[in-house]
Amino acid sequence: MDTPRTTAPPDLAFVGSIAWLLNSSRDAEEVLSRLILDVQQYLNARAARIWLREPNGTLFWSIAAPPDPHRREIANLAEIPPAPDGVARLPLAHAGEQLGLLEVNFAVPRQAADPLLAVVADMLAPYLASLELSADLASEVAVRTREVEHHRRVTSLIIDSLPVGLYVIDRDYRIQIWNTKRETGTQGLLRNDVVGLPVFDVLTRQPAAQLKAEFDEVFSTGEMSQMEMEVTVEGEPRFYRISKIPMSLDGPEVTHVITIGEDVTEWHGVHRRIMQSEKLAAIGQLAAGIMHEINNPLATIGVCAAAIEGRLTEVAEPVGASLREYTEIIDKEVQRCTGIVDGLLEFSRPKGSAKERTEVAELIDETLFLLKHHRRFKKVLVRREYTSGLSVVANAEQLIQVFMALMLNAADAMEQSEMRGTLTVRTGFNFLRHDEVRIEFEDTGVGIPQGDLPKIFEPFYSTKAHGQGTGLGLSICYGIIEDHRGRLDVESQVGRGSTFRVILPAARDGQ
Known part of the structure; x- marks a missing residue:
């Protein structure tokens, strides 16, 4: 009958080899495979096995000597059948928690409570606990690393967006x-x-x-x-x-x-339009207050000049000829001042409110028909680039007034060029908003200097030669388009031409 093993120098050497193995830097599975093989060989056992728990606690798996052909897994240790004679099983527990099981199948039945097995189990349990702790720490580090990487990626995407x-x-x-x-x-x-x-x-x-x-x-x-x-x-x-x-x-x-x-270029444009609107409103109020006062003296001057001209037959020559020249000058200047006052009246007068659904292409064609025989349009080649089916809710007469003014300005700009000018009239939806209609008048004229662009919609500002315009045309156009809840913009390059762009709300179904 076998007797319990007593501590002897060979056993101490075996325990020392187990301790050295557990403290080595080898891979954990390699360490456990070597350890269970040493236990099996030293104890001359048929087989030996270590059951150890996955770090997530979902199952147990084993490392055996001799090795299993396939990995064995169980949900919990209770699935292991009771130990027959000759099989010793020792729980691998640490800090009150069972982490696995050490199982040895002896070739000859022997006492299960083998002191050497208990020593090995006591050494193995802390090692398994450290493996689980390392796995938990590695998992936590991996999770934190993924979170940091995710936050870094999100932050980078936000910055790039x-x-x-x-x-x-x-x-x-x-x-x-x-x-x-x-x-x-x-x-x-x-x-x-x-x-x-x-x-x-x-x-x-x-x-x-x-x-x-x-x-x-x-x-x-x-x-x-x-x-x-x-x-x-x-x-x-x-x-x-x-x-x-x-x-x-x-x-x-x-x-x-x-x-x-x-x-902030677009914001500058909006700010400029707001300033322009405020300036136009202030000038309109000023014009409304003084235009009638100016009209009365102009009418008196005109009547007096006509009366003088009627009495010139009583004046001997050459004095009569000189006086007749003076009265003609007075009459011409009175007419010019009257035109300015009429422009101010138009500028300050509330715009017509009668608006109805109108086809944009029809309005443009009607304007071009009116300009067909205009002397300033004789040398102009007109190109039409229409998008069909565009409608706006507008006062047709006022839009024709705007289109005519913009086309005549284009003709004047191209008249200064040596070559025959081309006026391209283009319609379509706004590039940025499909609820707006875009109407462009692009000429091949001399262009407008960049320094003049912010001022061209101001009353009395004109790039034409002295005496060729009052400087009220574009201001009136601006006011009309604004009254239609639209915008009037311009792009220009000196020597290449200008593009005046009218943006109006597109007519909705039922309007």
């Missing part, structure tokens, strides 16, 4: 972030080509000293700064609002500066 150009520099003035809008902006520099470079080597439109001073002010004061700048893009002026925002990573010191460039 912003409709403004954004970049970030550090204390060394090196670019750290450069969003997609900057890549597709006026300079079109790719992120990989600029990140890490000094900002002064990338942004060269502004003097480096001035740009550095702006960054230094934000670094030192910790306050946001804003400015507006005008840039010419493909011959057209564009306006940008530049904001520099301080950012601190750790502590109160500013470590980075975020620069945001926002295209």
